[in-house]
Each structure stands twice: as C-alpha cells, then as structure tokens.
Amino acid sequence: MLKEKRNLMLYKQDFEKFFRLLSETFTIFGPSKTDGSRSFTKIDASDEIAFDYENTKMSLKEFFFPQTETLFFFDTEKNEVKQTDVETNKHDKQNILFGVRPCDAMSISFLDKVFNANNPQDLYYTRRRKSTRIVSFACTNPASTCFCTSVGCGPDSETGADIIFFELNGRYFIKTVTPEGEKTIKSAEKLLNPATKNDIEEKVHLMKTANSNLKKIFDSGNLQKKLDNFNAPYWGKLHRKCLGCGICTYLCPTCHCFDITDEVIKSNGRRIRTWDSCMFSLFTLHASGHNPRPTQKERMRQRIMHKFNYAPKYYGKTFCVGCGRCVIYCPVNMDIRDVMKEIMEER
Amino acid sequence: MNNPYVPMPVRISDIITENEARDIKTFKLIFENKEDEKKFSFLPGQFAELSILGFGECPIGIASSPTEDGFLLFTVKRAGVVTTRLHRAEIGETIGIRGPLGNTYPIQDMEGHNVLIIGGGFAFTTLRSTIKYILEKRNRGSFKDLTVIYGARNPGELIYKDELWQWEKQSGMKTYITVDKGDKNWNPLTLPSPRCPPPYPPPTSGGGQRRGYYVGEGLKEGGRYEGFVPTILKEVAPSPKDTIALICGPPIMIKFTLPILTNLGFVPESIFLSLEMRMKCGIGKCGRCNIGHKYVCKDGPVFAYAELQRLPNEY
Amino acid sequence: MRQIEYEIINTVEKLFADKKIDIFIGYKKGTLSLQTSPYFLSEQDDVRKLVWNSFCSNNLAVFIPRIIPNSKSKESKPVGILCKGCDSRSLVGLIKEKQINRDNLFIIGISCPGIVDRRKILSRLDGKEIIGIDEDADSIVVKLKDGEKRFEKEEYLCESCLNCAHPTPSIYDVLIRGAVYSLQAITPDPITKDFSSKPREERWKIFETEVSKCIRCYACRDACPNCYCKECFAEQTKPQWLGVSKGLSEVIFYHIVRILHQAGRCVDCGACVRACPMDINLRLFTRVMVDEVKERFGYEPGISLKDTPPLATFSADDKQEFMTEPE
Ligand SMILES: Cc1cc2nc3c(=O)[nH]c(=O)nc-3n(C[C@H](O)[C@H](O)[C@H](O)COP(=O)(O)OP(=O)(O)OC[C@H]3O[C@@H](n4cnc5c(N)ncnc54)[C@H](O)[C@@H]3O)c2cc1C
Ligand code: SF4
Ligand code: SF4
Ligand code: SF4
Ligand code: SF4
Ligand code: SF4
Ligand code: FES
Numbered sequence: 001m002l003k004e005k006r007n008l009m010l011y012k013q014d015f016e017k018f019f020r021l022l023s024e025t026f027t028i029f030g031p032s033k034t035d036g037s038r039s040f041t042k043i044d045a046s047d048e049i050a051f052d053y054e055n056t057k058m059s060l061k062e063f064f065f066p067q068t069e070t071l072f073f074f075d076t077e078k079n080e081v082k083q084t085d086v087e088t089n090k091h092d093k094q095n096i097l098f099g100v101r102p103c104d105a106m107s108i109s110f111l112d113k114v115f116n117a118n119n120p121q122d123l124y125y126t127r128r129r130k131s132t133r134i135v136s137f138a139c140t141n142p143a144s145t146c147f148c149t150s151v152g153c154g155p156d157s158e159t160g161a162d163i164i165f166f167e168l169n170g171r172y173f174i175k176t177v178t179p180e181g182e183k184t185i186k187s188a189e190k191l192l193n194p195a196t197k198n199d200i201e202e203k204v205h206l207m208k209t210a211n212s213n214l215k216k217i218f219d220s221g222n223l224q225k226k227l228d229n230f231n232a233p234y235w236g237k238l239h240r241k242c243l244g245c246g247i248c249t250y251l252c253p254t255c256h257c258f259d260i261t262d263e264v265i266k267s268n269g270r271r272i273r274t275w276d277s278c279m280f281s282l283f284t285l286h287a288s289g290h291n292p293r294p295t296q297k298e299r300m301r302q303r304i305m306h307k308f309n310y311a312p313k314y315y316g317k318t319f320c321v322g323c324g325r326c327v328i329y330c331p332v333n334m335d336i337r338d339v340m341k342e343i344m345e346e347r
Numbered sequence: 348m349n350n351p352y353v354p355m356p357v358r359i360s361d362i363i364t365e366n367e368a369r370d371i372k373t374f375k376l377i378f379e380n381k382e383d384e385k386k387f388s389f390l391p392g393q394f395a396e397l398s399i400l401g402f403g404e405c406p407i408g409i410a411s412s413p414t415e416d417g418f419l420l421f422t423v424k425r426a427g428v429v430t431t432r433l434h435r436a437e438i439g440e441t442i443g444i445r446g447p448l449g450n451t452y453p454i455q456d457m458e459g460h461n462v463l464i465i466g467g468g469f470a471f472t473t474l475r476s477t478i479k480y481i482l483e484k485r486n487r488g489s490f491k492d493l494t495v496i497y498g499a500r501n502p503g504e505l506i507y508k509d510e511l512w513q514w515e516k517q518s519g520m521k522t523y524i525t526v527d528k529g530d531k532n533w534n535p536l537t538l539p540s541p542r543c544p545p546p547y548p549p550p551t552s553g554g555g556q557r558r559g560y561y562v563g564e565g566l567k568e569g570g571r572y573e574g575f576v577p578t579i580l581k582e583v584a585p586s587p588k589d590t591i592a593l594i595c596g597p598p599i600m601i602k603f604t605l606p607i608l609t610n611l612g613f614v615p616e617s618i619f620l621s622l623e624m625r626m627k628c629g630i631g632k633c634g635r636c637n638i639g640h641k642y643v644c645k646d647g648p649v650f651a652y653a654e655l656q657r658l659p660n661e662y
Numbered sequence: 663m664r665q666i667e668y669e670i671i672n673t674v675e676k677l678f679a680d681k682k683i684d685i686f687i688g689y690k691k692g693t694l695s696l697q698t699s700p701y702f703l704s705e706q707d708d709v710r711k712l713v714w715n716s717f718c719s720n721n722l723a724v725f726i727p728r729i730i731p732n733s734k735s736k737e738s739k740p741v742g743i744l745c746k747g748c749d750s751r752s753l754v755g756l757i758k759e760k761q762i763n764r765d766n767l768f769i770i771g772i773s774c775p776g777i778v779d780r781r782k783i784l785s786r787l788d789g790k791e792i793i794g795i796d797e798d799a800d801s802i803v804v805k806l807k808d809g810e811k812r813f814e815k816e817e818y819l820c821e822s823c824l825n826c827a828h829p830t831p832s833i834y835d836v837l838i839r840g841a842v843y844s845l846q847a848i849t850p851d852p853i854t855k856d857f858s859s860k861p862r863e864e865r866w867k868i869f870e871t872e873v874s875k876c877i878r879c880y881a882c883r884d885a886c887p888n889c890y891c892k893e894c895f896a897e898q899t900k901p902q903w904l905g906v907s908k909g910l911s912e913v914i915f916y917h918i919v920r921i922l923h924q925a926g927r928c929v930d931c932g933a934c935v936r937a938c939p940m941d942i943n944l945r946l947f948t949r950v951m952v953d954e955v956k957e958r959f960g961y962e963p964g965i966s967l968k969d970t971p972p973l974a975t976f977s978a979d980d981k982q983e984f985m986t987e988p989e
Binding site: 052053054057058068143144145237240241243244245246247250251259261263272274277282296328329331333335337338 | 692693694697698699700701702720724725728789792877878879880884885905906907908909936937939940
Binding site: 071072074075076079080081083114115119120121122123230255256257258259260261262264269271273276278283284285286287288290292293298302305306309310311313314 | 349350351352353354356400401402403404426427430440441443598623624625627628630631632633634635637638639640641642645659660661662
C-alpha cells in the first residue's frame with residue numbers, strides 16, 4: 001500500500017495535455033459522448049469523455065469479465081485443445097479506465113475477491129486486471145436512484161480505484177490511492193501541483209453536499225442479520241411481479257455468474273463462458289429434471305440473499321454498491337431499495 | 348501458471364456397462380501426460396469435470412480410489428448432452444478432465460473409528476472410492492469396523508456387481524445389499540450381470556439358501572435384502588458410538604435415512620453427506636451451485652449434517 | 663383520470679367484498695417518476711394504492727399463465743385483472759391458444775387513452791432530476807429543480823399506442839369507460855411501412871444495427887404474454903438451436919425466431935419494447951408481421967374469441983407465392 005496518498009491539482013485547461021501524456025503509455029477507456037455513455041469505450045481525444053454522465057448503462061464489469069469470453073479454442077477433428085495466450089500478458093498494452101464512478105470502482109474490488117483471489121485464480125480476469133488502472137471520478141451530483149451510502153460505498157469512495165478525481169471550480173483535485181496510481185501519472189507530473197489547504201477545503205465541502213444528497217435507506221449490516229430468516233413470509237410475495245428476465249443481474253456491476261458452453265462450426269470450436277443469472281429458471285435445473293429453485297420465489301430470494309447475506313458471509317462484503325442500475329432498468333419497477341425497506345420492516 | 352478451465356487429456360482405456368438398463372457405464376481413464384497424473388492427487392469424495400470438446404463438461408464423482416494406481420474410474424449415468432455423448436464414446440478415445448475438485452470425505456476424522464457407508468443407486472461412486480481406500484492393506488488398520496449398506500431399484504441396477512459379491516465374502520467388513528424389488532434370481536442370489544459371468548457367487552454366510560429378506564433372524568452379519576435402504580438401515584445399523592456415517596444417494600433416500608440415523612443416536616456431527624447441485628466451473632466462481640453461503644463445488648460436495656442443518660434447505 | 667382511478671378502486675373493493683376474487687392484478691405508484699409497477703393485491707392489501715395513469719405500461723396479461731398453471735385448472739375463484747385494450751387482446755390470445763380458461767378470469771376492462779413513453783420524455787430532460795409529475799387530459803407536466811416542462815401526450819405516446827386500433831378491451835366483465843385516444847389507426851403502420859419500403863439490404867442493415875445492441879437478457883420474451891412456453895427454443899439444449907454467446911449471428915437468430923413466433927399472435931402491445939434495457943426498437947419488426955398478417959389473411963389477433971388464427975388453419979386460396987422456388 002501507498003505510504004502517503006498525494007493530493008494534487010490539475011487545471012482544467014491542462015487536462016487535454018494531461019490526457020495526451022497519459023495516452024502515450026496507456027490506452028484510455030471511458031464513458032464516451034458518442035455512445036450516450038452506454039458503456040466504457042475507447043477514448044481517443046479528451047473531449048470525447050462524458051464527464052457529467054450519471055452511470056453507464058453497462059457496468060464496468062464488462063471490461064474485465066465480458067459477456068462472452070473464449071476460454072480456449074479447439075479442433076474436434078484432431079480432438080485437440082488450442083491453448084489461448086492468457087498465461088502471458090506480454091501482448092497487452094496498459095489500459096486506463098477513466099472516469100469510473102466510485103461505486104463501479106468498488107464493485108471491481110468485489111469481483112477481485114471472486115476472480116483474482118488465488119483460489120484458484122481466474123487468469124482471464126486477472127490478466128485484464130493487471131494491465132488496467134482505474135481512475136475514478138467522485139460523484140458531485142448523485143442520481144436519485146443511487147443509494148451507495150446505504151451499502152458502505154459513497155460518492156467519494158476510493159476502494160478499487162488507483163486514482164480519484166474531484167471536479168472543483170476550474171480545476172481537478174487528484175488523489176493518488178495506490179502505488180500504481182502514482183506510477184500512472186508520472187509522465188504528467190509537470191502539470192500537477194500539490195493541493196493547498198484551500199483546495200482541500202473546497203473538496204471537503206463539495207463532497208459534504210454530495211453526501212447529504214444521498215439518503216441512507218438501510219443499514220446493510222443489520223440487513224444481513226435480518227435475512228438469516230430464510231423462510232420469512234415476505235419471500236412469498238416479493239417475487240410476484242418479477243418477470244425473471246435477469247436485467248437486474250446482467251447490468252449489476254457485482255453479479256458474476258456465468259455459464260460454460262461449447263460452440264462448434266465444422267471442426268473449429270471454442271469453449272466459452274457467458275453471463276448467466278440466478279433469475280433464470282434454468283440456472284439450477286438438474287439433468288434429472290429436479291430444480292432446487294423451481295419458482296421465481298426461490299430465485300428472487302437467491303438474488304437478494306446472495307448480495308446481502310451470503311456474500312457478506314463468504315467474501316466479507318455486501319455485493320451491492322448502490323449504483324441503482326437494477327432500479328432504473330427493471331421492467332416491472334422492482335426497486336431493490338423498496339425490497340430492502342420491506343424486509344427491514346418485517347419483524 | 349495453471350489455467351483452471353483447461354482440461355487435461357485422458358484416454359478411455361476401458362468401458363464397463365454397469366446395469367441392465369445400460370444407462371450407467373464406468374469409464375476407466377488413463378492420463379496422456381505423466382505430469383498431469385502426478386498433479387492429480389485426490390482423496391475419496393472428490394469429483395472432476397469430464398470434458399468432451401464440442402459438447403461440454405459435466406461434474407462426475409471419482410469412483411476409483413487414490414490407492415488404485417495408474418487410472419481413474421468414473422461411473423456415469425446417461426442424462427443430458429454431455430453424458431449421452433460420453434456413453435457413445437469408444438475405448439481408445441481421448442477426452443478431457445479437470446480436477447480434482449471439491450472437498451473429500453472426512454478421512455482423517457474417520458480414522459480410528461467405525462465407518463458406516465450408506466449408498467443408493469448410481470450415486471455409490473465416491474463411496475466405492477472410500478471403501479476401496481479403507482480396504483487397502485496399508486490403510487485398513489487406521490479404521491475400525493466397516494459396514495456398507497447399498498441399495499438399488501432392482502438387482503439389475505446394482506453397480507460394481509463383482510466387487511459387491513467380493514465384499515460380501517470379505518472379512519473385516521459387513522456388506523448389506525438391498526433392492527427395492529427383487530427378481531426371481533435375487534433369491535437364491537443369482538444375478539445376470541455382464542461383469543459377473545455365471546456361476547454366480549454364493550452369498551456371504553448362512554449357507555447357499557439363506558433368504559435375504561430384512562425381517563428375520565441373524566441378519567447382523569451382512570447379506571442380501573429386499574426393501575428400501577432406510578428400512579434395512581434401521582435393522583442392521585451398527586452402534587452410533589464411535590461411528591461415522593457417510594451417505595450418498597438420491598434425495599428421497601437421504602430424506603428418509605437421516606431421521607433413522609438420528610433416531611438411532613447418530614449426532615449430526617458424525618453424519619456426512621455428499622450433495623449434488625448443477626455445476627459449471629467447479630471452482631466456486633460461476634455462482635451456480637450454492638446452498639446458502641456455501642458453494643457445493645468448492646466447500647462441498649461433502650457436508651456434515653450438522654453444517655447442512657445450518658444452511659437453507661434448498662437443494 | 664382521478665375519476666377512473668376511483669372507479670377502479672371501488673370496483674375492486676366490491677369484488678373483494680363480494681368474495682368474487684382472492685387476488686387482483688393492477689398498478690401501483692412506481693418508485694421512479696414516469697413509472698408504475700404491477701400490483702398484486704389480496705383482500706388484506708390496500709386497494710387505495712391502485713393507480714391509473716399514463717404510465718401504466720406493463721401488459722399485465724403476462725402474469726396470468728404464471729398464476730394459473732393451465733387451461734384445465736379450475737381455480738376456486740377467478741383472478742381479477744385490470745386490462746387495457748392491448749392487455750385484453752393478449753388474454754384473448756392466451757384463451758385461444760388454450761393456455762387459460764376464460765372462466766378463471768375476472769377482467770376489469772378500461773378504455774385506454776394511450777401510454778406515455780417515458781424514454782421519450784427522459785430524452786428531453788438532459789438528465790435533469792424529476793421532482794414531480796402532473797397529468798391532465800392532454801399533457802404531462804414534469805417538475806424539475808429549475809422549473810417545469812410540459813409534454814403533449816399526443817407526441818409522447820408509445821409507438822404502438824400512437825397507432826392502436828382497439829383501445830377498448832375486446833373482452834371484459836366490467837368496462838370502465840374513459841377517454842380514448844382518438845387518432846385514427848392506420849394499417850399498415852406508417853413507421854413500419856416506411857421500413858418495409860426500404861430496399862432489402864437497407865432493411866437488413868437496420869435490423870442488424872438494432873439487434874446488435876442486444877445483451878440477451880430475454881426481457882422482451884419474458885415481458886410478452888405470448889411467450890409462455892415452458893421451454894423456449896432459445897434455451898433448449900436437446901437439440902440446441904443457437905449458442906449462448908453475444909455474437910451477432912446468435913443474436914440475429916434469436917430475434918428472427920422470436921419475431922416469427924409472433925406472426926399472427928403479436929397484439930402490438932409494445933411490452934417487449936418497453937422492457938428492453940438496450941432501447942432496441944423491436945416493434946419495427948413485430949409490427950411488420952402484424953401488418954403482413956392483416957393484409958394477407960385479414961386477421962387481427964386478440965379481437966375475437968371465435969375466429970381462427972391464420973397460422974392454425976389452412977385454406978386452398980391462401981396466398982402462397984412464397985412457396986415458389988427462390989429465384
Ligand atoms: C459433485 C457431483 C458429482 C456427480 N457425480 C456423478 C456421478 O458419479 N455419476 C453420474 O452419472 N452423475 C454424477 N453427477 C451428476 C452429473 O453431473 C449430471 O448428471 C450431468 O452433469 C448431466 O450432464 P449432461 O450434460 O448430460 O446434462 P444436461 O442436462 O445437458 O446438462 C447441461 C449441463 O448442466 C450441468 N448439470 C446438469 N445436471 C446436473 C447435475 N445433476 N449435477 C451437476 N451438474 C449438472 C452440467 O454442467 C451439464 O453439462 C454428479 C454431480 C455432481 C454435482
Ligand atoms: S429486472 Fe426486474 S423483472 Fe427482471 S429479473 Fe430482475 S427483478 Fe425480475
Ligand atoms: S444490486 Fe442493483 S444497485 Fe446494487 S450494485 Fe447491483 S445493480 Fe447496482
Ligand atoms: S447468484 Fe444471482 S445475485 Fe448472485 S452474483 Fe449470481 S446472478 Fe448475481
Ligand atoms: S411481441 Fe411485443 S408487442 Fe407483440 S405481443 Fe409480445 S410483447 Fe406485445
Ligand atoms: S430485451 Fe432487449 S436486450 Fe434483452 S434480449 Fe430482448 S432485445 Fe435483447
Ligand atoms: S460450479 Fe461454479 S460455483 Fe460451483
């Protein structure tokens with residue numbers, strides 16, 4: 001860990017230069033104006049970045065854990081596995097994910113626990129993770145669907161980020177969070193000045209306002225206890241309007257379930273992993289026809305329980321960062337905040 | 348570094364059809380690469396993902412014992428895509444294997460104690476591994492009495508028949524074999540089996556004509572029965588004192604077996620079950636196989652009943 | 663609007679009081695502005711939470727096959743449901759396809775002034791936060807921190823509502839009459855007509871561009887009352903029809919089959935479009951099917967319980983030029 005996190009300042013008029021200097025060593029990805037900040041895309045010029053976006057539709061996980069990933073190619077005629085080159089990352093250029101929201105940055109720290117931890121390590125994920133720096137952007141204007149502060153995240157959370165930016169009047173306040181973050185800005189050092197007391201005060205004030213705009217809806221610690229009641233009566237009702245479409249899990253930055261299947265054309269095949277979701281009816285269906293989660297009731301329970309009860313027990317973290325994507329995009333307005341409130345109210 | 352998703356090549360060196368319905372086959376596999384074989388060190392209870400390129404993978408319990416050198420056994424029931432393709436495989440074909448995966452039966456905890464093994468149907472696989480392991484000369488001394496109760500729907504559905512007949516005769520263990528419904532050959536104990544050509548071996552004890560029904564005298568030293576596993580268990584179970592019970596079988600068998608063990612005085616800490624959930628990755632990442640906060644592929648498939656009681660009843 | 667809401671509430675209250683139903687499916691206020699949420703209520707729930715407004719967008723018929731297992735099941739009491747024109751057309755389809763039994767339903771029909779497309783409004787707000795919504799007969803007033811914005815409903819209705827020929831339910835037990843959106847419905851739909859008139863390559867390009875955004879969540883399928891299959895072709899493994907990747911060819915395959923499975927069945931309710939998180943204009947393609955079926959067979963699904971769906975019948979004088987060898 002970094003002994004001393006540095007607070008630096010960058011004038012907005014220098015940002016273009018800053019961006020160019022960084023892009024000499026790094027490929028830069030960010031929320032781009034051109035695709036309406038649908039997802040993180042490659043940014044070629046600093047003015048393509050959409051700074052004022054609320055949250056990309058597709059979460060950051062796509063970048064490290066794409067919806068479709070080839071595990072390896074094979075030849076069915078020769079009956080041979082052709083190894084992929086995941087073991088080496090020498091081909092990779094270093095990347096920067098620029099303008100990441102603090103909730104998404106934190107979600108990556110959770111995915112690290114699943115894929116990056118050595119139990120065993122998932123080389124596909126790790127490889128991208130190793131070659132990527134995360135530069136997050138504190139939220140000064142959180143959306144009405146954000147509830148990060150209820151789940152241990154926040155508009156200025158640093159977890160998962162290498163560097164965090166705060167947008168002050170006419171300049172950026174830059175805080176280096178990790179040694180990697182320090183290295184990242186090395187080449188642009190000459191554009192940066194140490195932050196003054198005034199700068200720090202302005203930043204603190206800014207984040208105070210942002211924080212006060214976020215209502216704390218529930219206490220996730222308490223919630224975990226509450227959820228220990230697996231057979232609570234609310235499970236019989238909550239799910240009824242759920243369509244089982246899985247949007248809430250596909251768009252969720254912390255959901256990481258996947259399927260493994262083979263695809264073959266003639267004798268060329270590949271084994272792929274693709275996103276999957278506990279909200280789908282086939283997710284747990286045995287070949288025998290037995291299904292431990294036969295109805296949407298059990299599936300809804302799994303989703304909520306996994307995020308707020310199982311994951312805290314297993315990984316020590318609530319697997320929700322309060323980004324609000326599931327709230328915005330659920331076709332039946334299944335609002336996870338409401339679900340939580342309902343659960344907390346039940347005695 | 349090892350890529351946990353890439354299977355190692357293994358050659359099918361033998362295929363044995365286990366049952367009359369011909370939908371259960373045992374595959375004997377030999378590693379193509381010696382290094383892979385060395386890395387593949389396992390204990391009874393673990394499983395592996397068998398892979399057929401173009402078809403996919405499926406988790407199958409390791410039926411051979413680590414004490415059996417040079418090969419692995421997997422007994423597979425034909426069910427869906429991969430297992431059906433596997434059943435069409437021929438001797439000499441190369442398939443893939445990933446593993447060993449999951450935890451093991453509590454071998455260390457079992458040492459110095461009696462072991463009761465309860466199996467049903469084709470789920471007997473990892474229990475066979477355990478029995479073999481215990482019976483191995485250099486291991487046998489570490490365990491006390493070994494009791495095996497194994498049941499299938501009918502005599503034709505019993506797997507590992509020639510070994511069963513062998514175990515019936517073997518000293519130092521008690522073997523109770525039961526079928527839901529016998530056929531005309533079940534008494535007196537003749538059984539058509541592709542692995543076991545006639546003349547069929549005589550029963551363990553009590554002379555050639557002993558009828559193997561579960562009611563009656565003198566059943567305490569093994570034999571053949573007609574009836575459900577839980578019923579037989581009630582009759583023949585060893586004392587719970589100093590005994591560890593391992594169970595693997597269809598859900599319905601497990602459901603009725605547990606209360607009987609409990610009534611007999613087995614504490615939940617001394618009962619171990621091997622569970623099945625739909626699986627993909629086998630390494631605790633794909634999120635598919637959890638029961639509560641435990642992943643069956645990684646934290647299981649073997650669970651102490653005591654632990655299961657603390658988990659949601661969702662399997 | 664308020665008036666109609668009261669009428670709905672009173673009717674439902676009476677249904678519960680008279681023990682006619684045990685469960686009712688309607689709408690309640692959503693947690694987001696411009697949205698409502700399906701509301702399942704039983705007698706002990708608060709019937710006053712039922713709402714009726716321009717954002718009652720879900721097609722509630724989708725829940726019926728999930729609650730009532732099959733057409734043979736004899737429910738002790740019918741399930742109460744609030745139906746717009748399109749919801750009722752979906753129910754007609756489900757009854758005709760023998761998925762449910764008419765006797766198991768108690769339908770409160772409501773003549774529909776059209777549903778406002780929240781995305782159209784949202785796209786005009788530059789991401790500004792909505793503080794409140796007001797609605798009158800012709801317009802939606804959106805209150806923002808720095809003032810308010812008025813939207814004429816006529817311009818902001820969902821595409822399918824803009825060209826809806828049957829805003830009044832085709833079947834019901836009780837009908838609540840309200841304002842009906844009065845634009846003349848046109849067949850073929852102007853938007854899809856424009857699409858159909860384009861050269862083949864261009865149409866394909868549009869199709870490809872649209873569906874390439876798809877993330878295969880299948881919300882379009884799950885939101886559609888017609889998609890009640892227990893085992894969808896998209897997920898079958900024996901045989902497997904298509905792979906599960908996000909590759910373009912797989913996505914195209916999924917969409918073509920889904921669209922074709924809607925031929926003669928799609929009631930143009932727009933539920934699939936509204937459910938899609940990627941804003942894919944699915945209606946462009948399903949509506950082409952609707953118009954095609956109407957033109958060829960003079961058939962509109964969901965209007966009558968009696969007529970036979972064209973794909974379930976054969977007539978010697980059916981147009982069959984498509985059966986000729988390809989050129
Ligand atoms: C720990 C463990 C040990 C097992 N041991 C054996 C054994 O020794 N012998 C045996 O015959 N069967 C065993 N099974 C069950 C076996 O895995 C399934 O029958 C098999 O996966 C079916 O695969 P399929 O491709 O033929 O079926 P499909 O229905 O085509 O299934 C597709 C995929 O779903 C998964 N899947 C489906 N059903 C199951 C299931 N019941 N359990 C786990 N994954 C499933 C697999 O990944 C499979 O490839 C075991 C299962 C587990 C979890
Ligand atoms: S997005 Fe909504 S409807 Fe779809 S699965 Fe999630 S909760 Fe259910
Ligand atoms: S559960 Fe919803 S709010 Fe929480 S991280 Fe996932 S998408 Fe965001
Ligand atoms: S189990 Fe469900 S909630 Fe948990 S990660 Fe998987 S898809 Fe998300
Ligand atoms: S395909 Fe779409 S528009 Fe047609 S009935 Fe289904 S949900 Fe409605
Ligand atoms: S709802 Fe949209 S993204 Fe989801 S499968 Fe349908 S078209 Fe694709
Ligand atoms: S099989 Fe993937 S988590 Fe268990």
